[in-house]
Amino acid sequence: MIDLRSDTVTRPSPAMQQAMFEAPLGDDVFGDDPSVNGLQQQACELLGFEAALFAPSGTMTNLIALMSHCQRGDEAIVGQQWHTYKWEAGGMAVLGSIQPQPLVHQPDGSLALHDILAAIKPDDPHFARTRLVVIENTTGGQVLSLDYMQQVQQLCKAQSLACHIDGARIFNAAVAIASQQQQDPYQVARQLVAGFDSISVCLSKGLGAPVGSLLLGSHEFIAKARRIRKMLGGGMRQAGVLAAAGSYALAHNVQRxxxxxxxxxxxxxxxxxxxxxxxxxxxxxxxxxxxxxxxxxxxxxxxxxxxxxxxxxxxxxxxxxxxxxxxxxxxxxxxxxxxxxxxxxxxxxxxxxxxxxxxxxxxxxxxxxxxxxxx
The missing domain is CATH 3.90.1150.10 (Aspartate Aminotransferase, domain 1)
Known part of the structure; x- marks a missing residue:
């Protein structure tokens, strides 16, 4: 069998399984699973964020991010083909009461900056309040450049909007750029996400872990996100056995x-x-x-x-x-x-x-x- 349906079909390697078997465990809902805490700290150090939260899936970490950034009746600007808009069962609207404002993609996979600006609603009680811009990198396998990513986060800051990255395959983007420029992919990844308020990173796609995604942001943001994870049923107990696979993936499966x-x-x-x-x-x-x-x-x-x-x-x-x-x-x-x-x-x-x-x-x-x- 040659399974090319998705990079989600990967199995843990023997070395990853051994790391899972040997993982020290605690109760992550109480915050004392050392393997989960270690994974979260590892991701923060790699990507330059203050805090992180481990959750079962990228769909959940994206929804947690949207619900942490937005209140009921707020609006999030997204791409028409973004995972957050098209492939997550309408969770932002159904569970978060967040209005999506989808935009047409450019041929390179990006959202045009002028389209983002034009979609921001005036401060008027007739409109949902535009609160968040979501960017996806990679998007359909396409890489959004360092320059573009920085332009988006600068636009958001200038417009007082929060900005989130669905970075399920952010390390694929970083490796692609690093390979062209002979740079370290971890350093490129930090540059790609610099200035953004939050990012969701999937561990169970190309990185090869069996389960799990990370949400990263500020201490204040992750404290709010932890409450929403509980609300959505995403609190896990001895989750270190899964987190250990994520730690192994971040250390060994990025450059490959x-x-x-x-x-x-x-x-x-x-x-x-x-x-x-x-x-x-x-x-x-x-x-x-x-x-x-x-x-x-x-x-x-x-x-x-x-x-x-x-x-x-x-x-x-x-x-x-x-x-x-x-x-x-x-x-x-x-x-x-x-x-x-x-x-x-x-x-x-x-x-x-x-x-x-x-x-x-x-x-x-x-x-x-x-x-x-x-x-």
Whole structure:
């Protein structure tokens, strides 16, 4: 099985499991689990925040952040494809009574600064009070630059707005930038988040921990967040067994994210070569790859055939349909991670070569038969 559905499918390595087995435990609701406290302190030191809070999921840490920053009837500016807006079951509205103001994304994945400014509501009782701007980095695998991140936090400060990062894959962004500039990814990560009021960091995606996310902010903010975590049912007792996995991940699995990025590039290059070889450009196109996520847009017919063949070969990905100017298209998503080797990526490329060759031959035969019928 080659599972490219998501980097959430990773399993703890033997070394991570050993760290979990040996973790000293306490009661985190009372604040005395040494492994949880150690993880929270470790994250603060890495990213430059005063305090942190461990919670079961990134969906929860994002919701805790939104409810800590906003009161009932406040508004949060988000992107239309942000996880906080589209993929978290409407939690900010349903549980937080927070009004989302979604904005259209730019081609690079960012929100235009002038769109953010235009969305801020006047201080008028007819409107929800704009209180927060949420940024996601990476977003769909795209990296938002250091300059852009700083421009957003400076805009928020100038407008007296709080600013939160959904940084589920912030270390993927940091590694991508660091690889280009020959810098330390931990230092780049600190620069990416500098000046923001809070950030949510997922430990169970590319970093390879089985469970958990961190919310970071000021002491005052995290004190409020701890109360909301309790309200949402997120207090855990002997959570150190999970926190130990997160500590191991932050120490050992950040720099290796570069391998996942390289594997995604190999996968995209292999697909593009096969598509060009069999002249299927009208039916199969790959989006540019920046980190560990590759999106491919296919005709529905080719997508169905490719996925069927992949499934038979034990290759998993995710898919969704959308309406384009050229008609219905299917978007496949492939996510590389620490449980997929270069040899397995090369195997996927080899299978795709065979599948696309077979598809192209069938298309040629079908077109020939159609032409004969017409004659």
């Amino acid at each position: 994210l570069a391998e996942d990025h390289q594997h995604a590039q190999v996968l995209a290059a292999g697909f593009n070569e096969a598509v060009a070889q069999h002249q299927l450009q009208a039916e199969f196109s790959c989006h540019p790859v920046q980190t560990n996520i590759l999106f491919c847009d296919l005709s529905p017919k080719l997508a169905d055939f490719l996925r069927q063949q992949f499934t038979e070969q034990g290759i998993l990905c995710t898919a969704g349909s959308y309406q384009s100017a050229d008609g219905q298209r299917c978007r496949l998503r492939f996510v590389t991670h620490l449980d997929v080797s270069l040899a397995q990526i090369q195997q996927v490329v080899a299978v795709s070569q065979q599948v696309l060759a077979h598809y192209a031959r069938n298309n040629t035969r079908n077109n020939a038969r159609d032409n004969s019928a017409v004659l």
